[in-house]
Amino acid sequence: MDFLGGVRRNWRQFDPPVASKQEDALKFGILGAANIVPMALILPARSHSQVIIHAIAARDKTRAIVFAKKHGIPVVKNSYEEILDDPAIDVVYIPLPTGLHLEWALKALSKGKHVLLEKPATSNAHEAEILHHHRLLNQSSEGPILMEAFHSRFAPGWQQFLAVLDPPNVSHAIAKNMVPSYIVSDDDIRFDYSIGGGALLDLGTYPLASIRDAFGAEPEECIDAKMTPMAPPREKCDHTFYAKFRFPNGGIGEVDGTLRAPKTHFSLPTITVTHKPVPAQDGENKASDKGAEVTRTRKVTFCNLLWPTNYHYVTVEDKFEIRDAGSSTVKREYTKTETKKAYTFRDMGRDAAGETHWSTYRYMLEEFVNKIKGRKGSGVFVSHEESIAQSRALDMIYEKSSLGLRPTSKRVSEFA
Ligand SMILES: NC(=O)C1=CN([C@@H]2O[C@H](COP(=O)(O)OP(=O)(O)OC[C@H]3O[C@@H](n4cnc5c(N)ncnc54)[C@H](OP(=O)(O)O)[C@@H]3O)[C@@H](O)[C@H]2O)C=CC1
Numbered sequence: 001m002d003f004l005g006g007v008r009r010n011w012r013q014f015d016p017p018v019a020s021k022q023e024d025a026l027k028f029g030i031l032g033a034a035n036i037v038p039m040a041l042i043l044p045a046r047s048h049s050q051v052i053i054h055a056i057a058a059r060d061k062t063r064a065i066v067f068a069k070k071h072g073i074p075v076v077k078n079s080y081e082e083i084l085d086d087p088a089i090d091v092v093y094i095p096l097p098t099g100l101h102l103e104w105a106l107k108a109l110s111k112g113k114h115v116l117l118e119k120p121a122t123s124n125a126h127e128a129e130i131l132h133h134h135r136l137l138n139q140s141s142e143g144p145i146l147m148e149a150f151h152s153r154f155a156p157g158w159q160q161f162l163a164v165l166d167p168p169n170v171s172h173a174i175a176k177n178m179v180p181s182y183i184v185s186d187d188d189i190r191f192d193y194s195i196g197g198g199a200l201l202d203l204g205t206y207p208l209a210s211i212r213d214a215f216g217a218e219p220e221e222c223i224d225a226k227m228t229p230m231a232p233p234r235e236k237c238d239h240t241f242y243a244k245f246r247f248p249n250g251g252i253g254e255v256d257g258t259l260r261a262p263k264t265h266f267s268l269p270t271i272t273v274t275h276k277p278v279p280a281q282d283g284e285n286k287a288s289d290k291g292a293e294v295t296r297t298r299k300v301t302f303c304n305l306l307w308p309t310n311y312h313y314v315t316v317e318d319k320f321e322i323r324d325a326g327s328s329t330v331k332r333e334y335t336k337t338e339t340k341k342a343y344t345f346r347d348m349g350r351d352a353a354g355e356t357h358w359s360t361y362r363y364m365l366e367e368f369v370n371k372i373k374g375r376k377g378s379g380v381f382v383s384h385e386e387s388i389a390q391s392r393a394l395d396m397i398y399e400k401s402s403l404g405l406r407p408t409s410k411r412v413s414e415f416a
Pocket residue numbers: 031032033034035036037040057058059060063095096097098100118119120149151189195202
């Protein structure tokens with residue numbers, strides 16, 4: 001049943017129901033016929049009654065025409081600028097290489113457009129501060145909304161994972177993400193330093209955001225960073241990364257990932273979080289242990305950091321140790337293990353919109369539109385401060401390694 005449910009859920013994510021569009025639907029324009037567009041926006045938009053994919057532009061118009069025809073986009077513009085100049089367009093989606101995000105996001109905001117900006121929002125923290133603190137964002141309560149498209153954060157499964165953590169008492173977190181080498185070719189935008197290349201800046205954003213979330217705090221120091229660079233001429237870009245951080249509570253967080261795992265490698269991106277032992281709460285331990293000192297050490301594993309809406313699990317392993325009052329000797333111990341899953345917020349007892357066929361991107365689109373329309377929604381959002389903090393942590397790793405920071409846009413002086 002679970003297996004069949006999974007097949008149905010995944011099938012429908014790639015063939016979602018079509019909603020009829022409301023009068024006040026937002027019209028989206030897309031900059032670039034990027035690979036991620038169908039999954040991140042075209043499919044999610046189908047089932048959203050307040051989203052219309054109105055127009056696209058690509059550097060090569062023929063490419064844009066082919067893309068528009070394939071995905072049923074009614075308008076093809078001659079250039080990215082023409083998208084920004086179209087008064088009919090409310091929102092601009094930017095799936096460009098990271099090094100172009102700052103420039104195009106600010107150009108779109110300056111035309112009064114809302115912006116959904118692919119992750120990572122910027123190449124480094126300097127750019128992040130310019131973008132997310134920009135006066136264009138604070139002009140009025142009606143001013144444009146900008147959000148980094150960090151889709152995985154919006155999934156109920158991820159929120160279920162966060163709900164079982166006790167961030168101040170986390171002692172260790174390790175997040176891993178290994179992608180086989182055939183997925184991303186050597187000439188991909190991810191390995192072009194001039195436009196923000198580097199596996200950490202691309203893939204590493206997921207494990208890094210997840211350890212930051214697990215500690216509920218920002219890292220104080222990057223105590224180790226090891227990057228494996230590409231072969232020349234791409235040697236300024238890492239294909240494999242490892243970093244170790246110390247967090248304010250003394251805990252250690254590690255990220256480990258690669259875009260060059262062996263071709264036969266398969267593993268889902270996973271985080272494992274260990275807590276310090278804490279006194280067990282009333283009702284958690286067995287009635288027979290009343291009067292004794294009972295500690296609980298929690299270990300939580302979350303499997304599928306990127307796309308939990310396709311498949312995930314959260315395993316909560318609580319180890320209880322029982323001592324006589326005042327004694328350090330453990331007289332008995334036992335472990336309780338529970339597995340949780342949440343494909344909708346209802347599954348975790350929360351009252352927020354969602355269907356089992358919603359992808360991470362569909363959950364994100366819901367909240368992005370809610371924000372523009374001034375609705376409360378699930379309460380999940382990617383704030384400007386979150387995007388800046390994530391960018392600072394990425395910089396800490398690049399600075400600690402021999403590779404150095406990713407380059408700031410040459411156009412930066414025009415925007416500061
Ligand atoms: N949210 C997610 O799950 C994912 C997010 N991403 C992010 O989305 C963005 C795009 O990734 P992806 O779709 O894989 O990338 P692609 O290489 O498929 O697309 C990038 C697009 O950028 C445009 N572009 C403009 N200038 C340049 C340039 N100088 N060099 C190359 N391309 C240029 C091209 O548009 P044109 O059509 O005009 O030529 C191209 O279509 C990245 O920021 C990436 O990190 C990527 C994958 C997954």
